[in-house]
Amino acid sequence: MTRILQRGEGIPDGVAYLPASESTLLWGRLFGEGDLPAAEVDSGGTLIVDTLSHEGVMEDQGRDPLGYFRGQGIPDQHVLRDLVEFAASSAEHSFEHDGPHLVTGPVRVSGARPGDLLAIHVLDAVPRVPYGVISNRHGLGALPLEYPLEGDLYSVFAQVEQVDGKSFGSIPVAPRSDRRARFELHPFLGIMGVAPAGATRAHSVPPGPHGGNIDINMLAAGSTLYLPVQVDGALAYFGDPHFAQGDGEVSLTAMEASLRVTARFEVIRREDAVERFGELAGPLVETSDFLVPTGMDPDLDIALQNCVRAAIALLVAAYGMDQRHAYAYLSAATDFTISQVVDLVKGVHARIRKNDFA
Structure with missing residues (x-):
């Protein structure tokens, strides 16, 4: 079984760390120009960031992660304490008007200015728990008038299994079935971005030139996301952790589960960025x-x-x-x-x- 990475555990010496807590999380909104940084790094600096999945916290799941995951057979000690604490906090959230995501940040990158590019190099993405959830809710998804077949929410609990030393996601082929479908895991963050210009905190669901909820599954460890900086310091943020996602993400969510990500930040001056990539109007991903x-x-x-x-x-x-x-x-x-x-x-x-x- 994958070990449980509770807040602060297993952080190597000498690497800056941004935990997930009430003071570093937004629920359903993205950090904006007026938000004070929760961490600051220089260009070239590295940061470890804890992220939390929204599954088990949402109001239609009772806003009670312990109770929700107990119902899936998960012992209390295997539920992340930062998730439990956040659910019990005074954090405000409108089920109707806000997005579902828990977003960690913001991170000020010294010297980043509007017109520059911020490169976020994803060095590692490590599961914090050995389970996740795939949901179809609110009549959304690719087939909003057809699914869920009944009610407003249908969630499938997914486990992490080890087969020949490799990790797979696993779900039953039907309720109460012993037969299972297994799929490869490729942990990545659905949300990485920079603060949009302006005083309003943007909704966490629609992506845009700022990045945000772009849901590109190629952003696993070893990849880089380039984003046009919109405000001084960039004010980067992280969220929507996935263990796996198919292109399209048709059901509405993928295998949602909390990750610990290590990222290195690089400011690319506008002149160099234009020479390398031209005028970028939105996010650009690079892999090997x-x-x-x-x-x-x-x-x-x-x-x-x-x-x-x-x-x-x-x-x-x-x-x-x-x-x-x-x-x-x-x-x-x-x-x-x-x-x-x-x-x-x-x-x-x-x-x-x-x-x-x-």
């Missing part, structure tokens, strides 16, 4: 193999068009391609994938193989 531009819009067709435009602009800036040749290359060699269709603003991302330009 791919450059991953993004496109977003409430209309999935327009989200795809925006992603194609972003990919053409990236190829022109990064590799000196002619626009017409970039368009042709994308058609022949690049997969355009639906990131998610459940976050009000839909997302598409492209996988451009870096090796094609070696």
